[in-house]
Structures are given as structure tokens and as C-alpha cells.
């Protein structure tokens with residue numbers, strides 16, 4: 001890890017972060033890959049967070065123990081354990097081929113959204129469980145409907161936990177390679193993506209490409225280290241934020 | 256035994272109420288008339304069904320899984336378990352204060368404004384409701400200068416009075432109290448007792464308590480429950496000085512577990 | 513009034529709908545994966561796929577034998593487990609039983625951070641550090657071997673194993689531990705004879721999930737194992753390049769024409785992978801349930 005940090009640090013400059021790759025990616029920056037990763041995060045979180053939070057609300061606040069609930073939780077557990085490359089295959093068959101999105105940002109973002117959905121649901125559920133039952137009773141006893149109670153009292157109290165979940169999801173999306181490799185990430189693109197149907201570059205795949213398939217692998221080591229460091233920095237800082245929010249929140253709950 | 260009407264106008268009329276939690280038959284054929292603008296105390300040993308009965312009056316038992324209810328509960332001459340009744344409206348009319356103070360994690364102002372806001376009052380109306388409710392809840396003088404601080408910083412007794420004020424803010428007709436003082440110190444307790452005596456002028460009050468003196472001090476009528484049965488119901492003075500039933504006497508004189 | 517009731521009902525239905533999407537997604541994954549996977553067997557024998565020992569997807573006639581890839585996955589996973597299970601459990605015991613609050617406060621976030629590192633970064637690290645190291649130390653023609661994959665996967669499976677085992681160990685009731693210590697057992701005897709057996713099913717569930725993780729891991733394996741599709745021997749297979757099911761899919765999908773036999777063969781591999789992890793998940797879940805029940809009855 002230290003090695004990545006030291007070697008990566010010396011490779012990083014403003015130009016590295018804001019320029020296009022040059023000469024078959026042996027020189028220049030990684031701007032398009034950073035941008036692609038950001039698009040992916042926004043796209044997949046935009047789908048997964050609302051869906052995941054709503055699912056968690058259903059499971060915690062509405063679903064009665066029984067077949068439906070059992071089935072949903074079983075499905076979530078299995079989705080959480082399904083390898084990312086299988087999600088990639090699914091995205092390829094469903095979004096790229098069947099729905100005709102082609103290899104694109106849209107297909108990749110949707111695939112990643114499905115992949116992080118279990119994480120979002122679980123952390124949201126955890127957050128909802130920590131909201132004391134008394135709040136719900138107090139609100140219902142005031143003649144407030146169940147949904148209003150959830151919106152006005154339960155959700156605000158659960159938000160910090162849910163944000164943690166979403167941030168963990170961001171870390172996961174930023175680092176995943178296999179699903180986007182099968183659904184739209186490009187080896188190299190001379191231009192930035194201009195629509196949701198374009199192919200795109202992304203940091204993790206870019207690192208894989210320049211580390212294993214470049215024209216002159218050992219000569220481009222500095223670029224590889226730089227890319228690895230940027231990716232690592234994004235993912236780790238995102239995770240660290242999530243973990244510290246969670247800690248802060250748990251401590252507050254205890255007092 | 257069935258409850259008697261004590262001269263005043265009846266607000267809550269219960270007939271043949273039975274309740275089951277799964278197979279546990281928790282209330283047996285309860286009939287009772289609770290008069291308007293008075294304090295009615297429910298006493299009895301732990302687990303006898305006082306809270307369960309109380310929760311039947313604002314249908315909070317609807318939230319309990321496997322809970323089945325038979326019989327008739329009429330408030331203001333309307334059957335509250337009939338199909339046309341909207342539980343949400345019912346709970347607006349029949350407020351509840353819980354054993355443990357449970358303010359929302361919001362400011363004092365927002366706690367009080369919570370109900371009225373959702374029920375669609377305008378901003379100006381809400382401002383005056385807040386002051387009225389806090390005054391009626393005997394809390395205004397203590398918190399007037401810090402309405403926007405968190406309710407969680409108040410003392411337990413203040414929190415409980417805030418919860419009462421929060422209930423008053425939605426303008427109920429009936430207020431149910433489930434052991435409102437059991438988590439409080441003696442001084443806070445006497446403040447709440449005073450408050451309840453004051454509130455009965457405008458509201459019908461039903462209160463569960465384990466504290467015999469409290470029941471004797473504040474209530475007009477007392478109902479004694481034992482293992483899901485209503486054993487005796489009458490004027491508080493009569494119940495405490497001249498109980499008709501043996502178990503009531505045993506309980507009141509402390510010859511009971 | 514009834515307006516509001518309808519509104520509440522509508523909201524509940526909407527929420528139910530989003531809850532059910534997880535089931536729908538799982539269902540769609542099965543359909544799409546199996547549909548394209550089964551398409552292979554229109555022209556290619558199912559038996560040949562299942563017991564074929566050669567994966568020559570581009571030769572004439574092409575051969576799609578599952579075994580080399582399956583064994584590739586198994587040997588890498590097996591190596592990872594041998595390495596990460598004892599280490600993971602040891603760390604879990606340390607965190608749960610021996611470490612002070614301060615040490616646990618450092619170790620736990622460290623484990624969480626380990627879990628957050630992207631697999632491609634692990635792969636890169638393996639490629640630039642571990643692979644040359646193995647090549648030099650073991651004097652191999654190439655360091656890109658099953659062993660390199662095993663070590664990297666072992667590191668990656670550690671967080672899952674540690675955090676779940678730690679939960680299992682921590683949930684052994686205090687009274688049991690104190691009872692043993694009060695009888696004059698040493699701390700170590702207590703851990704060994706009392707706590708570990710009580711936490712065993714929890715730990716097994718953790719190991720199952722760790723295995724699931726390792727089998728499904730793609731990028732790291734692809735970058736450090738050399739990707740040669742031959743059936744590895746044991747244990748010497750650890751020191752030669754191998755190719756896993758996951759790596760095969762990721763490597764070859766880019767080059768195959770959609771709708772070709774090779775394309776469907778990759779989906780067939782994906783189906784095998786999906787079924788395998790599905791089973792590990794179910795087993796882990798089952799063990800966990802049983803263990804919760806036991807703990808409940810024991811108290």
C-alpha cells in the first residue's frame with residue numbers, strides 16, 4: 001500500500017488529473033476516466049438509493065412476517081452474494097442486448113445500481129431499526145397517518161444511517177470493474193461521453209488496461225501508480241467518511 | 256360487574272369488550288361508562304390488562320399483530336370500531352400520553368407544532384396554538400425563552416409535560432394517560448397531577464396508575480382490574496373507603512402481590 | 513376521509529412494489545443468464561460441457577470443457593481459504609477476546625478499510641509486488657500463478673471472515689465465558705474449549721460467505737493468475753498459471769461476437785458460477801439461522 005502511495009504521489013499533478021491520455025495512453029492524464037467514474041456514481045446512485053430506501057421502508061415498516069417478506073429478504077441476501085461478473089453478464093444480456101441500450105453509460109450505471117442495491121437496502125434497514133419505536137407511537141397517537149409518521153419522524157431520524165449506506169455504495173461503484181467491462185466501459189476513447197448511450201472510460205478499468213495490456217507496461221508504471229492512487233484515494237476517503245459518520249451517529253445514539 | 260353511569264354525561268361507553276393477543280384472552284367482557292369532564296383511574300396489579308384496555312380506546316391495539324377485539328366501544332355515541340371510522344381521525348380526538356416521555360428529537364416548538372402542521376393549520380394559527388398548548392401544559396413559563404432548543408435537553412418531568420402539551424395541541428376531547436408519572440421524581444409527579452386536575456375541566460381523562468395515593472388524589476372514579484376482568488368500578492371515595500368486592504379491598508389495603 | 517385511506521393504501525402498494533424489485537431482479541438474472549447459457553446446448557452436448565477437459569473456444573471444432581476453469585476456480589479458492597480462515601479467525605478472536613478497547617478501535621476500522629479497497633487495486637498490487645516476489649523466491653518461470661491468486665483472494669476474503677467471526681464470538685454469552693474462567697480454566701482454554709465451539713456455526717457461516725466471495729472475485733484473479741486454461745494438479749497446480757471461471761468471462765466476452773456459440777458458452781459458465789454462489793449463500797444463511805436458534809435455546 002505504501003508503495004502505491006509513494007510511487008503514485010510522484011505521478012500525480014494537476015495535468016494528470018485534467019488531461020486526456022496521449023500516445024496510446026503512455027502519456028497524459030486520466031481526466032476522462034475520472035469523469036466516467038463520476039457519471040457512473042451519479043447514475044447508479046440515482047437509481048439505487050431511492051429504490052433501496054423505499055424497499056427498506058417497506059420491509060421495516062409495512063411488511064408482516066410471512067412468505068413475501070421471507071422471499072424479499074432471501075432475494076436480497078442472494079443478490080448481495082452474487083459475483084459482480086455475473087451482474088455484468090446480466091447487464092449485458094438485459095440492458096445492452098435485450099433492451100437495446102448498447103454498450104453504454106446507461107447500461108453500466110443500471111447494472112451497478114442493481115449490484116449495490118442490497119448494500120443500500122441493508123444499511124437503510126439498519127438505520128430504520130435504530131429509530132425508537134416510541135417516536136412512531138407518539139406520532140400515531142396524535143392522529144398522524146402511518147406514511148406521514150414515517151416521513152416526518154422516522155426518516156429524519158434514520159437519515160444519517162442511510163447516508164452512510166449510500167456512501168458505502170459510492171465506494172463500491174467507484175471501484176467495480178467486471179460489470180462495466182461487460183456493459184460499456186471502453187478501452188480507450190478519444191472523446192468524452194456525450195450522452196447516456198455513449199461508451200465511457202472509468203478509473204478501475206483504465207487501471208486494469210494500462211497495467212496489463214498497454215503497449216509498454218513497465219515504461220508506464222508511473223501512470224499506473226498514479227491511477228491506482230487516485231482510485232484508492234477516492235474509494236478510501238469515501239469509506240472513511242461513511243465510517244466516521246456511522247461512528248459519530250452511534251455514539252450519539254448511545255448518549 | 257358492569258360500570259355505572261355516575262350522573263354526569265357519558266363520554267365513553269364500553270359494552271362486552273373482549274380482547275385476545277393470539278390465544279391469550281387478555282380482556283374479559285368489559286363493560287364500563289366513563290363520564291365526560293372527569294378523571295377516571297384504572298388500577299390493578301401488573302399484567303391485569305389496564306394498558307391493553309386503555310389502548311382499545313384509541314385503537315392503538317390495531318398496531319399489535321395477532322390482536323383480536325370483540326364488543327362495542329362508543330365515544331361520543333359513535334362506535335369507534337365501525338367500518339366508517341377513520342382511525343387517524345379517532346386518534347386526533349382521543350390523545351394519548353405514554354409511560355416514558357417520548358418527545359421527538361426536534362426543537363420544543365417543532366414538537367408542539369408537529370400535529371397541527373400535519374393537520375393543516377396555518378402558520379399564524381400554529382404560533383398561537385403553541386403558546387396555548389404550552390400554557391395549558393404548565394410548561395410555558397419554563398421554556399418560553401428557548402422554544403427552538405432541542406426537546407431532548409429538558410428534564411424528564413418537563414419532557415412529560417411537553418408530551419401532554421403536544422397532545423393538547425391537536426385539540427382532543429379525551430386524553431389517555433398510561434402511568435404518566437412512573438418514570439418521574441415526586442416534584443415532577445405533583446406538577447403533572449395538578450395539571451391533570453386542571454385539564455379535566457375541558458377534557459375527559461382516563462389514567463392508568465400503580466400509585467394508589469395518586470388514584471385517590473386525582474380521580475373521580477376508579478376501576479379495578481384483575482387478570483383481564485373488571486372487578487369493581489365506582490366513585491373513587493367509595494372504592495377506597497368502602498370497596499364492595501373482596502379482591503378490591505385486598506388490593507387497596509396492600510394485601511396483594 | 514376515505515381519500516386519505518386510499519392515499520395510504522397507494523403508498524403502501526408503491527413501497528411493496530419497490531420491495532419486490534429485489535425478487536424481480538433475482539428472477540430476471542436467472543432468466544437472462546440461463547436463457548443464454550442454455551442456448552449453448554442447442555448445438556453443443558451438455559455432457560461435453562460438464563466433463564470436457566479442454567477449453568479451446570476458438571479452435572476448429574471449438575471445445576467448451578468446463579473442468580479446467582472449474583478446477584482453476586476451486587484451486588485458487590481452496591488456497592485462499594487455507595490461508596485466510598486460520599488467520600481470519602485468529603484476528604477475530606484477538607479483537608473479540610484479547611484486545612483492549614483501544615486496539616479494537618484501531619483494528620476494526622482497518623478491517624473495514626481493507627474491505628473497501630477495489631479489487632482492481634488489489635490486482636494491481638498483486639501484479640507489481642506479489643508476482644515478482646513469488647517468481648524470485650520460489651524460482652518459478654512466472655509469478656502469475658494460482659498461488660498468487662490464492663494469496664490475494666485470501667487477503668480479500670479476510671474482512672468478511674473477520675467481521676462475521678467476531679460477531680459470532682462476541683455473541684457467545686458472557687455468563688458462559690465467566691463460568692469457564694470461574695472453574696479455573698485459563699483464558700486460552702476458555703477460548704479453545706468453550707467459546708470457539710459455541711461460535712462454531714457462526715464462524716462456519718462466515719467461512720461459507722468468504723468462499724462465495726473468493727469464487728466470485730474477478731479482476732484480482734484475472735490480473736495475477738496468468739489465465740492458462742489447463743486442469744491444475746494438486747498441490748503443484750498452485751505454482752503454475754491457472755484460469756478461473758470469472759476471469760474467463762471477463763477476458764473473453766470483449767472479443768466474442770454476440771450470439772456465437774462462444775458467447776453462449778460464457779453465459780453457461782456464468783450460470784455455473786451463479787448457481788455455485790447461490791448455494792453457498794443459502795448454506796451460509798441456513799447455518800446462521802440454525803445457530804441463532806441454538807443460541808436462543810441455550811440461554
Ligand SMILES: Nc1ncnc2c1ncn2[C@@H]1O[C@H](COP(=O)(O)OP(=O)(O)OP(=O)(O)O)[C@@H](O)[C@H]1O
Pocket residue numbers: 276279281299300301302303304305306307308319
Ligand atoms: N403487544 C402485546 N402482545 C401480546 N401480549 C400482550 C401485549 N401487550 C400486553 N400483552 C399481554 O396482555 C396482558 C395484559 O397486559 P397489559 O400490558 O395490558 O397489563 P398492565 O395491566 O398494563 O400491566 P402493567 O401494570 O405492568 O403495565 C399481559 O398478560 C400481557 O402479557
Ligand SMILES: [Mg+2]
Pocket residue numbers: 305306307433463
Ligand atoms: Mg401497562
